[in-house]
Amino acid sequence: MNEVLAGRALAKRFGQTVALGGVDIAVRAGEAVAIMGPSGSGKSTLLHCLAGIMKPDSGEVHLLGQRIDAMGERQRSALRRTRFGFVFQFGQLLPELPAEENVALPLMLGGVARLQAVRQAREWFGPLGLQGMETRRPGELSGGQAQRVAIARALVTKPAVVFADEPTGALDQNTGHDTMRLLVQATKHNDASLIVVTHDPNVAAACDRTVEVRDGHILALRGAHG
Amino acid sequence: MKTTLALSWRLLRGGGRRGMLGTWLTFGAVAISTALLLFAVSANFAFDARADRGAWRNPVPAQTGAVAIEAQRNDYVRDRQITVIDLAALPPEKAAAGVAPAGVAPAGVTPAGVAPAGVAPAGVAPAGVVPAPPGLPRFPAPGEVWLSPALAALAKELPADQLAGRYPKVAGQIGDEGLVHPNELVAVIGHRPDAAAMTAPRSDDWIVGSPPTKIASFAGVASEEAEAYQVLALIATVLMIVPLLVFGGAAARLTVARRDQRLASLRLIGATPGQVAGMTVAEAVIVALAGALTGAILYGVAVPLLSRIQIGGGVWYLSDLWPSPLVLAATLVAVPLLVGMSAVAGLRRVVVSPLGVAKRETPPGLRFFRVLALIAVLAAVPMLSRSTSVGVIAVVIGLAFLCINLVGPWVVALIGRITAGSARRPARLLAGRRLVDDPRSAWRTVSGVALTGFVAGFLGLLSPSAFSSDPGPAQLRVTVLSGSAQDAVTQAKERLSKAGVQATVKAEKKVVVAALGSTADAGVIDRARTALDGLTPGRTPTTESDDQRFGMQMLADVGAGTVVVLSVSFLVAIASSGITAASSVLDRRQTYALLRLAGTPLSVLDQARRAETLIPLTVMGGGAIAVGAFCAMPFMLGSVSVNGLITLAVCVGLGFGGVIGAGALSRPLLRAVTADPAPRPD
Numbered sequence: 001m002n003e004v005l006a007g008r009a010l011a012k013r014f015g016q017t018v019a020l021g022g023v024d025i026a027v028r029a030g031e032a033v034a035i036m037g038p039s040g041s042g043k044s045t046l047l048h049c050l051a052g053i054m055k056p057d058s059g060e061v062h063l064l065g066q067r068i069d070a071m072g073e074r075q076r077s078a079l080r081r082t083r084f085g086f087v088f089q090f091g092q093l094l095p096e097l098p099a100e101e102n103v104a105l106p107l108m109l110g111g112v113a114r115l116q117a118v119r120q121a122r123e124w125f126g127p128l129g130l131q132g133m134e135t136r137r138p139g140e141l142s143g144g145q146a147q148r149v150a151i152a153r154a155l156v157t158k159p160a161v162v163f164a165d166e167p168t169g170a171l172d173q174n175t176g177h178d179t180m181r182l183l184v185q186a187t188k189h190n191d192a193s194l195i196v197v198t199h200d201p202n203v204a205a206a207c208d209r210t211v212e213v214r215d216g217h218i219l220a221l222r223g224a225h226g
Numbered sequence: 227m228k229t230t231l232a233l234s235w236r237l238l239r240g241g242g243r244r245g246m247l248g249t250w251l252t253f254g255a256v257a258i259s260t261a262l263l264l265f266a267v268s269a270n271f272a273f274d275a276r277a278d279r280g281a282w283r284n285p286v287p288a289q290t291g292a293v294a295i296e297a298q299r300n301d302y303v304r305d306r307q308i309t310v311i312d313l314a315a316l317p318p319e320k321a322a323a324g325v326a327p328a329g330v331a332p333a334g335v336t337p338a339g340v341a342p343a344g345v346a347p348a349g350v351a352p353a354g355v356v357p358a359p360p361g362l363p364r365f366p367a368p369g370e371v372w373l374s375p376a377l378a379a380l381a382k383e384l385p386a387d388q389l390a391g392r393y394p395k396v397a398g399q400i401g402d403e404g405l406v407h408p409n410e411l412v413a414v415i416g417h418r419p420d421a422a423a424m425t426a427p428r429s430d431d432w433i434v435g436s437p438p439t440k441i442a443s444f445a446g447v448a449s450e451e452a453e454a455y456q457v458l459a460l461i462a463t464v465l466m467i468v469p470l471l472v473f474g475g476a477a478a479r480l481t482v483a484r485r486d487q488r489l490a491s492l493r494l495i496g497a498t499p500g501q502v503a504g505m506t507v508a509e510a511v512i513v514a515l516a517g518a519l520t521g522a523i524l525y526g527v528a529v530p531l532l533s534r535i536q537i538g539g540g541v542w543y544l545s546d547l548w549p550s551p552l553v554l555a556a557t558l559v560a561v562p563l564l565v566g567m568s569a570v571a572g573l574r575r576v577v578v579s580p581l582g583v584a585k586r587e588t589p590p591g592l593r594f595f596r597v598l599a600l601i602a603v604l605a606a607v608p609m610l611s612r613s614t615s616v617g618v619i620a621v622v623i624g625l626a627f628l629c630i631n632l633v634g635p636w637v638v639a640l641i642g643r644i645t646a647g648s649a650r651r652p653a654r655l656l657a658g659r660r661l662v663d664d665p666r667s668a669w670r671t672v673s674g675v676a677l678t679g680f681v682a683g684f685l686g687l688l689s690p691s692a693f694s695s696d697p698g699p700a701q702l703r704v705t706v707l708s709g710s711a712q713d714a715v716t717q718a719k720e721r722l723s724k725a726g727v728q729a730t731v732k733a734e735k736k737v738v739v740a741a742l743g744s745t746a747d748a749g750v751i752d753r754a755r756t757a758l759d760g761l762t763p764g765r766t767p768t769t770e771s772d773d774q775r776f777g778m779q780m781l782a783d784v785g786a787g788t789v790v791v792l793s794v795s796f797l798v799a800i801a802s803s804g805i806t807a808a809s810s811v812l813d814r815r816q817t818y819a820l821l822r823l824a825g826t827p828l829s830v831l832d833q834a835r836r837a838e839t840l841i842p843l844t845v846m847g848g849g850a851i852a853v854g855a856f857c858a859m860p861f862m863l864g865s866v867s868v869n870g871l872i873t874l875a876v877c878v879g880l881g882f883g884g885v886i887g888a889g890a891l892s893r894p895l896l897r898a899v900t901a902d903p904a905p906r907p908d
Contacts, residue, residue: 053823074827081825092820094656096663101655108652109826 002029003062004193005161010049010059012042012216019045020056021216027161032184032194034204037213044165046213047197051084051163052076064160081109085154085162085192087183089169092150093138100125100134103152110157124152128182144175151183155190162187164196168203180206251805252510252565253517258801259474260521260561262794264549265532266466268525271553272546273459276538277452280406282360283311284449288442292316293356294365295424297438297764301413302755302772303389304748307539307779308377308411312764314419315356315365316440359414359444361404366416370397374405374412376540387725388752392759402543406452409540422763426707438764451776455538458784462791464620465681468627469674469795473802474561475568507566514565518558525549535790537783596636600629604853610860619861623684626857630680630850634673637849638842639665645841652826653833660838669846671806671839674799675881676846681795682877683854685788686870687861700746702754702767703739714738718761725757740767788873796880804888807835811892815899822900831900832893839889840882847881 005027012020019042027033037043048054050061052068053076061069068079085106086092093102103121108114125134128148138146147167154162167183168176184206187194196207204210212219285296294315301308356365362372371393373381378399381390393413400412417424424438448456492502526548533542549557603625610619642661649655661668706714711733718738722729727750730741738761742754751769758767771778811818818831851874 077825077827079825080823084825086824088820092824094659094817094821096656096659101659105652106824108655109830114650114655
């Protein structure tokens with residue numbers, strides 16, 4: 001079994017509120033998993049725990065067999081920068097930077113020289129249908145275009161896992177559908193796994209399997225591997 | 227209007243904790259600005275009050291109806307100057323005629339004031355004809371001495387043969403209305419009009435003073451010294467007010483920065499530009515008025531401390547530093563008005579194009595005319611000189627100052643392009659792009675400190691070491707009347723010997739020189755001074771350093787003024803920088819949080835913030851220092867002093883340290899906003 005990311009017995013409370021009540025989840029290499037659930041169900045908390053953004057109160061998170069929840073903030077931060085990619089609903093692009101520099105930034109943060117980083121970044125524009133958009137600023141891109149730039153940025157470091165939090169939440173249905181299709185294709189093409197938090201069944205349908213979370217527990221698993 | 231006000235009030239109250247933080251920052255900034263503005267303005271009125279109180283000692287020759295003769299000279303004790311006013315009342319008939327030369331009153335005529343009040347002996351001017359000098363209950367009788375409280379205290383403190391011996395018949399103390407400042411050493415000495423002190427011609431060994439002059443009243447004019455201080459105060463005010471206005475503007479825009487998204491949304495749903503502007507003005511003015519009132523109270527509390535600042539050899543009367551009700555009212559109206567106007571200017575982009583803010587398009591480039599404006603003003607600077615009228619000087623310096631502020635964003639954008647173009651590391655790339663994206667905001671963070679560079683550059687050149695700090699040999703010199711030099715030498719030897727002072731006395735042309743030896747300390751010098759007092763009527767024996775005292779005092783005061791102006795500027799600048807840095811973190815909290823969440827180290831974000839501040843600060847601070855120095859060149863008193871350069875170096879160090887420190891203060895805020903694991907837009 002080529003398990004990339006696994007959460008075991010993950011529990012997290014916020015005061016009296018139980019956000020996660022002992023959740024087990026595993027994601028395989030190249031697999032796209034949707035996490036669904038109503039507001040306050042704990043799906044975002046689950047994503048944050050798996051991505052090393054938040055430490056669970058108990059339970060363990062393993063990336064390629066290495067335990068990451070026990071790491072210090074600095075190590076987890078480096079891990080997020082090098083092994084994970086992120087796509088959010090909005091606001092993730094830096095408004096001052098042109099699109100190509102937004103994509104190149106994670107490479108530069110990893111120590112790649114600027115010229116090389118920008119060259120590598122540009123390679124993503126064609127496959128994602130962004131030719132000619134390289135020097136535009138986020139304010140000059142449509143919502144769908146901005147999300148595709150964000151996908152390029154998430155994948156440019158060749159991460160093991162891409163986390164997406166409501167990636168189509170701010171897009172119309174058609175654009176959302178196209179964006180989701182591109183996100184799944186691009187992650188698979190790069191041998192990365194994808195974990196998507198969403199309300200939208202159409203988004204979930206684009207994934208290999210869906211995990212439904214309610215009141216901090218996984219209710220059901222659906223899909224090819226479920 | 228009512229709806230606008232009501233909505234503004236709701237926006238203000240409903241801003242939540244973060245919204246209220248912005249409001250509090252604005253409130254604090256306006257309060258500090260108002261307090262410092264009141265200080266800058268009141269300082270001018272304080273110097274005016276000093277000039278007015280000292281004017282009676284600077285006599286205006288009477289055209290008709292002279293009633294008295296007045297002369298002024300300087301005496302010295304320890305390292306301090308004593309202002310001595312010699313007064314003699316003219317007999318009524320001569321006074322009325324106004325023609326008699328000083329000192330020709332017939333013997334036996336008794337001037338006014340000799341007799342106790344209410345008794346008018348023959349030949350004495352009727353009561354009321356000779357007015358009492360300010361601070362004295364009556365005109366001093368011949369031989370009578372009136373001392374200022376500080377001089378009276380010093381006379382008691384020092385041995386009589388060092389000071390009190392010079393002023394033997396003390397009749398009382400001079401009141402505050404006759405003194406420039408509470409520490410002033412003043413002696414008013416009454417004479418007969420025919421006394422030698424009132425008739426002997428005074429010679430050219432005088433640095434400051436007035437020869438015997440017939441006066442009709444004590445309504446004199448401000449002395450040149452007082453006028454010099456008034457000019458310096460006006461320049462200092464201009465230098466302080468511009469950063470204050472910039473600070474106030476930055477504070478006002480802080481409110482707008484916190485609100486622009488919300489107000490842009492209001493525009494998008496159909497609010498008219500007038501309504502948006504109205505709401506902004508109302509909100510900014512409400513906060514500014516509260517801030518201005520608090521600032522006025524702050525200033526009131528600070529007055530006792532400010533009055534301890536020594537200028538012109540002394541501290542201040544509290545009443546000098548209290549602003550008049552009119553000034554106070556004008557400030558309380560002007561500050562909220564300016565803040566409101568600044569807020570409207572900050573909103574211009576939203577009002578003109580609501581999508582400009584909502585979509586964050588590339589901002590329009592800044593025009594080159596800003597640079598041309600600065601060049602035009604600087605071209606006028608070489609035409610100035612020390613003889614140019616104060617108003618023109620103030621306007622040109624003020625304009626140069628404002629033009630640096632105008633050119634700042636343009637230069638910041640240029641630096642941003644260069645920084646971004648040459649960046650190899652992410653922090654510099656982020657900093658450079660951010661500077662290009664919003665050069666005005668970046669300029670606001672550093673403008674205060676950069677403009678203080680102008681002040682430092684300007685004052686650095688104006689504080690040269692024109693006078694030697696070497697006190698010179700311990701010798702007293704006094705000019706005597708022609709032909710009496712040898713007599714005076716003999717008399718001086720006798721007097722000094724009687725006082726137990728060892729000295730070598732000789733005459734150098736018309737000057738009697740008493741060399742007191744290398745071991746003479748201040749006490750010996752003052753004993754010798756006291757012994758030689760009156761050797762030549764109306765003249766004071768002085769040392770070399772006494773003769774330089776006026777210049778030294780002026781330079782010391784320019785130095786003290788520099789410290790005050792720079793302290794105010796730095797306080798404003800660093801507070802401004804801190805507030806802007808904090809508001810920048812708040813404005814960009816979502817971006818920062820997401821970057822951090824995606825693994826960007828906090829140190830990179832911090833480096834970017836630092837570079838975003840320090841790169842323009844270096845360029846603009848250096849540029850402002852150069853422009854300030856250039857503007858000061860026409861007024862240079864001599865070569866550039868080491869002290870001036872040290873002041874500059876300290877300013878540069880403080881500026882960088884202050885801005886880095888102020889930026890570091892917002893680091894916990896950055897950590898807090900990036901620690902939010904689930905950032906959502908407002």
